[in-house]
Amino acid sequence: MRVVIAGAGAVGSSIARELHAHGHEVSVVESRADAAARSDLAGARTVLGDATDLGVLRRAGALGADVLVAATGDDRANLVASLLARSEFGVGRTVARVNNPLNDWLFDESWGVDVAVSTPSIMTALVEEAVESGDLVRLLRLEAGGAALTEFRIPSGHWLRGRRVGTVSWPAAAPLVAIVRDGAPRSSTPDEVLEESDELFFLADAEAEGALRRLLVG
Structure with missing residues (x-):
């Protein structure tokens, strides 16, 4: 390149x-x-x-x-x-x-x-990520298409724990692009079983981000 x-x-x-x-x-x-x-x-x-x-x-x-x-x-x-x-x-x-x-x-x-x-925005996101398990955190804004990379860490007792990726009705405009567990990336295929503390990464526009928040945070 x-x-x-x-x-x-x-x-x-x-x-x-x-x-x-x-x-x-x-x-x-x-x-x-x-x-x-x-x-x-x-x-x-x-x-x-x-x-x-x-x-x-x-x-x-x-x-x-x-x-x-x-x-x-x-x-x-x-x-x-x-x-x-x-x-x-x-x-x-x-x-x-x-x-x-x-x-x-x-x-x-x-x-x-x-x-x-934006360095301040990234630092803010990293701080929020460190202290706010169970919330949806915007990590990076992508101007092409108006999407943003957002992250959600599954907290203790959350309804996602033990669910297979394919059984969750994710918003169509907010695809799950990666799962990180114990610092290592994992497959986001439909059969992957989600666990507590998994970090889920989505690409979502503003409208889909709102739908994601309602789904994951309530």
């Missing part, structure tokens, strides 16, 4: 190292020469320039990229880079970092953003 990353700061560099270690072809765009020089990109290609500039993105390989990750510390730059990647280069998937939670509403399909990642 070919990936272009905008931003060689701590976030962008970390993503670049992970992707390169997994065998992906990675180019990193950074406008600050000192930041580019300091970054340990572990073999990823570095392009010096502004990720909101068409020529710079072209030099970074955006035309043939599968994914663009906008990971700078500037929300405006992340939005523009995502929009250019989608509209000018036809990049199939864009992931954008949201630095200021007040700007979260901007990061949608109109700006070419498929997945908006």
